[in-house]
Amino acid sequence: MEKVFKKTSMLTDKIFHYCPGCTHGIIHRLVAEALEELGVGDRAIGVAPVGCAVFAYEYFNCDMHEAAHGRAPAVATGIKRVHPDAVVFTYQGDGDLAAIGMAEIVHAAARGEKITTIFVNNAIYGMTGGQMAPTTLVGQKTTTAPDGRLASHCGYPVRVSELLATLDGAAYIERVSMHDVANVMRAKKAIKKAFECQIERRGFALVEVLSSCPTNWGLSPKEALEYLRDAMVPCYPLGVKKEV
Amino acid sequence: MARKLMKGNEAVAEAAIQAGCRYFFGYPITPQNEIPEYMARRLPEVGGCFLQAESEISAINMVYGASGAGARVMTSSSSPGISLKQEGISYIAGAELPCVIVNMVRGGPGLGGIQPGQSDYFQATKGGGHGDYRIVVLAPASIQEAVDMVMEGFDIADQYRIPVLLLGDGMIGQMMEPVEFNPPPKRDLPPKTWASTGWSDKRRPRAVINSLYIDPNELEAMNLKLQGKYKTIAENETRVEEYLLDDAQYIIAAYGTISRIVRSALASARSEGIRAGLIRPKTLWPFPSAAFENAAAREGVEAFLTVEMSSGQMHEDVRLGVNGKKPVHFLGRMGGNVPSPESVVEKLREMKEGK
Amino acid sequence: MARITIDGQRCKGCGLCVLFCPKKILELSDGALNVKGYRSVVVTQMDACMGCCFCARMCPDCVIEVEK
Numbered sequence: 001m002e003k004v005f006k007k008t009s010m011l012t013d014k015i016f017h018y019c020p021g022c023t024h025g026i027i028h029r030l031v032a033e034a035l036e037e038l039g040v041g042d043r044a045i046g047v048a049p050v051g052c053a054v055f056a057y058e059y060f061n062c063d064m065h066e067a068a069h070g071r072a073p074a075v076a077t078g079i080k081r082v083h084p085d086a087v088v089f090t091y092q093g094d095g096d097l098a099a100i101g102m103a104e105i106v107h108a109a110a111r112g113e114k115i116t117t118i119f120v121n122n123a124i125y126g127m128t129g130g131q132m133a134p135t136t137l138v139g140q141k142t143t144t145a146p147d148g149r150l151a152s153h154c155g156y157p158v159r160v161s162e163l164l165a166t167l168d169g170a171a172y173i174e175r176v177s178m179h180d181v182a183n184v185m186r187a188k189k190a191i192k193k194a195f196e197c198q199i200e201r202r203g204f205a206l207v208e209v210l211s212s213c214p215t216n217w218g219l220s221p222k223e224a225l226e227y228l229r230d231a232m233v234p235c236y237p238l239g240v241k242k243e244v
Numbered sequence: 245m246a247r248k249l250m251k252g253n254e255a256v257a258e259a260a261i262q263a264g265c266r267y268f269f270g271y272p273i274t275p276q277n278e279i280p281e282y283m284a285r286r287l288p289e290v291g292g293c294f295l296q297a298e299s300e301i302s303a304i305n306m307v308y309g310a311s312g313a314g315a316r317v318m319t320s321s322s323s324p325g326i327s328l329k330q331e332g333i334s335y336i337a338g339a340e341l342p343c344v345i346v347n348m349v350r351g352g353p354g355l356g357g358i359q360p361g362q363s364d365y366f367q368a369t370k371g372g373g374h375g376d377y378r379i380v381v382l383a384p385a386s387i388q389e390a391v392d393m394v395m396e397g398f399d400i401a402d403q404y405r406i407p408v409l410l411l412g413d414g415m416i417g418q419m420m421e422p423v424e425f426n427p428p429p430k431r432d433l434p435p436k437t438w439a440s441t442g443w444s445d446k447r448r449p450r451a452v453i454n455s456l457y458i459d460p461n462e463l464e465a466m467n468l469k470l471q472g473k474y475k476t477i478a479e480n481e482t483r484v485e486e487y488l489l490d491d492a493q494y495i496i497a498a499y500g501t502i503s504r505i506v507r508s509a510l511a512s513a514r515s516e517g518i519r520a521g522l523i524r525p526k527t528l529w530p531f532p533s534a535a536f537e538n539a540a541a542r543e544g545v546e547a548f549l550t551v552e553m554s555s556g557q558m559h560e561d562v563r564l565g566v567n568g569k570k571p572v573h574f575l576g577r578m579g580g581n582v583p584s585p586e587s588v589v590e591k592l593r594e595m596k597e598g599k
Numbered sequence: 600m601a602r603i604t605i606d607g608q609r610c611k612g613c614g615l616c617v618l619f620c621p622k623k624i625l626e627l628s629d630g631a632l633n634v635k636g637y638r639s640v641v642v643t644q645m646d647a648c649m650g651c652c653f654c655a656r657m658c659p660d661c662v663i664e665v666e667k
Contacts, residue, residue, distance in 0.1 A: 001602065005655040005665035016660055020637065021613035025659025043442035045313070054456065063440035063451040065312050068335050071305035074297065078309025078317070079440065081293045082267060086313075086442045104305070107298040181619055181653045221613040 010036045010044075012061050021221020023178040023211040024052055024120060028059055030184070031091065031118055034192045035062070040087040040199065045079050047072040051093035052126040070101025073108035076115045087198055089116040095125045098134040098158050105164070105206075112169030112203040116194045119160060119206055122213040123232060130216030134158045137235055142216075157235060161208045165241035171203030173242040177210040179229040183238075190240075202244060210236055247422040252387045252412065253278035255423045256346055257286065259394035260318045262425045265344070266292030267317040269306035271299055271325060274358045275414040276348040279320040300325035304332030304345075311341040312453035314439030316398055320346035322414075323356065323364050326372070333407055334373030337470075338455030342401030344394060345379075346410045348417035351580045359580020360414035362500060365557035368411050369529040376467050378474045379407040380481065381528040383499040387421040389526075396428035403431050404477055411528060413553070414580075415501045477530060484532035485524040488514070492521030494592055495539050497562045498551045499525050502583070506551055509588035518592050528558065536565025547595050548572040551588055553581070601650025601667045607639035610662045616640055616654035622647045625654060 010032035018024045035041045041062055048056035050069035057064035067075040072090035080088040097105050097119050108115065124142055125131040132142040132149060135157045139148040161175045172194055176187035190207045197205035210232045212224035219227060250258070257279045260268070268283040280296060287294040297303035303319050310317040321329065326347045336343055349364045351357030366372075368381045380400055384390035390412055397408040440451040457463035485503075488510055489495065498506045503524045513520045523539060525532050539545055547570050550559040556574045563572045575591045577583045610633065617625045617640060624644040633639055640662070642648070650667035 001600065001666040003664060004650060004667045005652045005663070007661040007664070011661065015609050015635070018659060020611035021615055022659055025661075026657065029659075029661060042444035045440045045442060047309070057452050057454060061443075061450070063443050064453070065309060065440060066339075066452075066454040066456050067308075068305060068331055071301070071308075071332070074302040074305035075309035075312075077295065078267070078269065078306035078311070079313045081295065081306075082310045082313040082315040082317075083441060103298050104302055107302065111295075181656055184656055221615055222618050225615070225618075 008032045008036045010041050010061050012059055014058050016059060017055060018052060019215045021212065021214045021224060022052070026178055026184060027118065027120055027209050027211065028056070030188045030191050031089070032060060033188065034195050035087070038192065038195055038199065040195065043085060044087045044089065045083065047076045047079070047088070047090040049090070049092040049096040051096050053091055053093060053120070054127065056091050070096050070099070071104055072096065073101065073104040073113070073115070073117065077108055077113050080113060080115050087116070087195060089118060091118045092120065093126065094121045094123065094133045094135040098160050106167070109164045109167045109170045109204040109206070112171070114198050114201050114203060116198045117206040118191065119208045120211050121160070121208055121236065122211040123157070124213050124216045126213050126216055137231060159236060161206065161241045164206060169204050170206070170242050171244045172197040172205040174240045175208040175210065175236055175238050177228060177233055177238055178212065179225045179233070208236070247424045249420055249422050250387065251278060251420050252390060252416045252418060253348065254282045255387050255391050256394050256410065256412070257282040259391040259425060260344065260398070261286055261290055261292070263316070263395040263398040265316045265318050265398060266290065267310045267315050268292070268294050268319065269297050269303040269310070269317070270319050271297050271303050271321065273322045273325045275350060275417045276320050276322050276346065278417070279346060300328040301332065304329040307343050308332055308336050308339070308341065311336065311343045312339065312440055314436045314441060318344045318346065320348070322348045322350045323352050326364065326367060330373035333379065334375050334377060335455055336407050337377035337379060338375060339453050340405040341453070342405055342407070344397045344401060344408050344410065346412065349411065349413040351578070357580045358414065360501065360553065361578065361580060362413065362502065362553040363555070363557065363578065364411065365528060365554060368409055369531070377470060378529055379409050380477065381409045381411050383411045383526060383528050384416060385500055385503045385524065387416060387419070388423050390416055391423050391425060392428065395425070399428055399431045399433060400481060402433045404473060406473070406477070411500070413501055481527060482530045482532050483526035484535045485526060486521070486535060487524065488521040489523065489539065491519050491544070493544060493546045494518065494520040494549060494595055495545060496520060496522050496549045496551055496588070497525070497536070497558065498522065499528060499558060502551055502553060505583060505585050506588055508585040509592070512585060512589045513592050516589070518596055520592055525558070531561050531565070533561070533565040536562055537567065540566040540569040545570060549575060549591060549595060551575045551583060553577055553583070601648045601665065602645055603642060603648060603654065604664045605640060605642070606662050608633045609660045610637060610639035611635065611660055612637040612639065613659065615657040615659070616663065619653045619657045621651060621653060622649060624648060
């Protein structure tokens with residue numbers, strides 16, 4: 001018998017601090033596997049966000065920068081301009097990317113920065129305890145919208161992938177989901193393509209990964225994946241939004 | 245190398261390039277726009293990279309990335325833009341990264357004015373951003389000095405792994421003076437083995453550019469390390485100019501372009517029999533407290549006078565240095581107004597007459 | 600023929616592998632707590648394992664290795 005599945009060398013041995021059933025763990029693994037399979041691990045430089053993944057620099061087995069909240073695309077820009085042959089990626093949550101960091105991600109995409117962004121969208125602020133995010137669904141309960149997001153008061157969720165796809169500098173944008181095995185495998189393909197986009201110097205690449213937050217959604221891991229499939233996917237349609 | 249007549253902003257940019265800076269990230273704001281514009285033209289000529297960021301916040305974070313990746317990198321702005329950069333500067337200081345930041349100070353607070361001021365002294369020297377950190381603050385009084393300080397600033401930044409801020413003002417930025425570009429005295433700079441370059445050489449540790457230490461003991465240890473570094477810098481890098489101090493009864497403290505007004509005033513004052521001198525800090529952090537302590541201890545010294553284009557910011561550090569031994573008076577203008585040499589002499593007269 | 604190995608110390612008992620195993624041969628144990636205070640997943644019928652890797656792919660914590 002031979003090993004057909006083992007932990008990639010692009011992850012360190014440190015046990016993830018994420019909650020049980022949190023899909024961050026799956027996404028970290030897919031990113032690390034993609035880097036290993038593309039053979040670019042020794043020229044990868046990652047930028048960790050502020051959010052649940054703030055300790056990402058302890059998990060990815062490559063050179064890493066911690067970034068201020070929202071600023072990862074700017075930090076990545078600085079790194080990539082200094083090391084154009086490095087494979088530079090940012091790993092960001094929905095608060096980091098779509099709230100405080102909206103200017104940075106839009107302009108990195110507009111400039112066609114040859115970086116790869118992994119955007120983890122779980123429609124809530126996880127690390128700080130479950131506040132509303134720009135991606136929170138209408139009616140979804142959060143600690144800062146305790147009766148559910150009211151569109152007349154604080155508007156509608158932002159579809160980042162569609163938004164960025166309007167920019168000419170964006171070369172590859174796809175939205176994927178974590179809710180079952182087939183979708184996890186589709187996500188891995190998308191993440192690999194997003195790195196290939198950078199390696200081939202085509203422009204800015206982003207994969208938006210619809211993810212679960214069992215703890216702050218108040219659901220079990222199984223129920224959280226069902227909410228992902230039944231509530232998140234209809235609001236955030238899956239698929240390729242841009243490919244040049 | 246021949247002397248060249250240059251506008252301050254452009255000379256500062258050229259000085260950075262002469263010092264090996266190949267990355268500049270900035271954003272337009274009056275009165276420093278010539279710096280990014282000059283960099284946009286010159287950096288591609290030397291194989292460097294200029295990028296206009298979408299904001300000053302984005303620019304300082306690009307600096308953080310590029311510096312962590314091992315490059316000599318600079319940004320510039322003016323007062324409100326430097327306010328925006330404060331979080332980023334705290335991160336750069338916390339991650340022990342080198343960089344040069346230029347502030348061509350304008351009037352504040354808020355949107356303020358576009359005329360020169362010295363109202364960012366607190367912002368520059370007392371943190372500005374959050375946390376227990378310091379940055380080296382250099383205060384040029386002429387364009388030549390600005391050039392020399394920028395060039396040496398990159399070496400200081402690399403030697404100690406610390407941000408270096410050039411605190412200029414709109415006058416330094418906009419006026420033209422003859423300058424020459426001479427390399428600073430040679431320093432032994434350590435190699436940047438900590439930089440992120442892609443982890444292909446496994447003989448070095450994996451690079452982690454970071455300022456997060458969630459364990460209190462680890463964070464305290466980090467802070468103690470920083471404080472030790474700041475102590476070393478204070479011992480080695482404090483710079484001050486003393487002028488006409490030997491027989492001075494009245495000592496003026498002034499920095500930057502205002503010190504030139506004061507020099508004119510001193511000539512006038514002495515011709516009237518007022519024995520006045522000047523202590524001009526060239527590093528605002530580390531502040532040359534010893535110069536003030538020593539002067540205050542001298543029997544012949546009657547009083548001090550701080551002259552600033554502010555409500556009295558460096559004035560507080562002068563008072564701390566004098567430590568109550570002699571009175572410390574203040575003369576200031578704000579809003580972009582510049583005290584005249586005559587107003588300085590008038591103040592000295594008042595001090596002599598005991599008013 | 601296939602088998603999986605489980606690193607019980609990494610498992611957080613989230614149950615995603617149990618949910619997605621097509622042969623239903625995984626269950627959360629009621630045994631000892633691991634170093635993080637969770638009860639690990641265990642295999643109930645190793646000889647029924649197909650080596651599909653669904654469990655390993657859905658696991659957020661790199662708990663499972665698969666041999667075939």
